[in-house]
Amino acid sequence: MISMQTTTARPKRLERQARRATHGLLSLTHPNKELFHRKRALLRGAVPAGFPSPADDYVEQRINLDEHLIQHRESTFFMRVAGDSMRGLGIFDEDLLVVDRALTAVHGCVVIAVLDGEFTVKQLLHTPSGKVLRAAHPNYLDQHIKPEQDFSIWGVVSWNIHKI
């Protein structure tokens, strides 16, 4: 209904403006053909009228992947995988990892760990003899973390994005 009102009010105002523009001071000193045509074009141009879309009231935000993949915006980082040490868990070379530092690294989860200053992605196991980093590939041995080793958990992998 609002749009109906504007359609009636608008042309008159525009007409006035156009008249002023073409006959006013501006056109006396600088006859401005371009301006004249533009105002006329505006007059002839489409004005919003007709029926509003029946779906207007049902418009919602389209699904957003960020919302699905990111639980904590400030503590989430992306990392790129190199190598195939985790392929048994479906993590392949060049895959994209979603890493959340807010999550607690519990037994069995996939973590980004820092071992002797280098990043590594492995499965974390809490065993009676201490922490173990386990690859998901037959060629890689379990790494038992020794107390003297420089070791920390950087974050927990919450998703892996793999291109098909």
Add this chain to the structure above:
Amino acid sequence: MRAIALVDCNNFYVSCERVFQPKLEDKPVVVLSNNDGCVVSRSQEVKELGIKMAVPWFQIKDIAKRHGIIALSSNYTLYADFSNRVMRLLSQWSPDQEIYSIDESFLDLSGMSKLTPYAQSIRSTIKQYVGIPVCVGIAANKTLAKLSNHVAKKYKCYNSVCNFNAMSTDDLDTLFSQIKVGEVWGIGKRGAKRLQQMGINSAEELKYSSAKHIRSEFGVTMERIVAELNGEACIGLEEITPSRQQIICSRSFGVPITTLTDLKQAVISYTARAAEKLRSQHSLSCGIQIYIRTNPHKEKGAQYQPSILLPLFEPTDDTRVLCHAALSGLRQIYRSGYSYQKSGVMLTEIIPTTARPRTLFEDIAAQQKSRSLMTTIDQINRRMGSGTMQLLGEGVKKNWAMRRGNMSQRYTTEWNELAIVR
């Protein structure tokens, strides 16, 4: 009593670098300013070697080599992202936050109980979530919070959290007597010198100095500092950062420039960057000032440091209009035969876009066209990375661009620069 906390990131730039380069942990690391000129951030190990803030890198190259100091170029894209993460996290702990700088934020914690454990939980959460170590200082007002943070940082026994509100006046005075007056927020180097001449050397002496005398000597600002040291709250939290009244974009060149062509490129680049900042705060500028200068540290070369202020016909945020003005200014001040080292662009007389004055000859349609073009360019550059779309005048090769010899990757803002894990 009010409880104001100042949360300050430790060695912020170095800490950001260490998050994605864990091998830098426990090593002496510095971050250098643009063009790898001066030290702008030092790790604890470097501070202990006695290397001061802002010293030129070439002066400490020898000592750096001896101690194996690792020098990194500044990666402001990375630091800005980490700063945003830290600030947004901090906003969860208090309804009132003032972001004071890239790595400091005031929080109003009045009415919260058990402040020290509360601050410890802030600290451990920031460390876990983003990997940045912070110190927290709590006190009755901003000046004391700043001082409290200084204490938390300096004395290991506080475990990075210091709460003046939980200390007795006697204890505080003893502590203040050990703090040099220059460490107090807002005093500065010159103020400290003058105070020392008056026999005021420590924070304690300043606290118990005569407010009247201080006011007559230094003015109301210093009087307010003294009042705050005594526990009064004079300076409120500014939750909304006021829009900047001036926007400056200035940088030194990677190599000295002699030709007008190169200077033009630099000036257009800086103007475009300033215009982008102007639009991001929804403002228009009524004037633009540009300057170029030779290297003042070079004693042999001829010196020339001209600048020019150009009023604009209409307030604008259009990169093209601003660049046009900047170039006409540059042509007026440029003299050949000098070797230029730096140039800068300053947008002045800034007004909000909504307050655009109407003029007789304004062309509304052209304004709309300009606005949609600028919005489009900004959107493209935001989505595809800055510099994706630029004026041709900025140059393609940019021979003069900044030297950033040892910059780390932009781990959080570029898909092809992510950290690699094996």
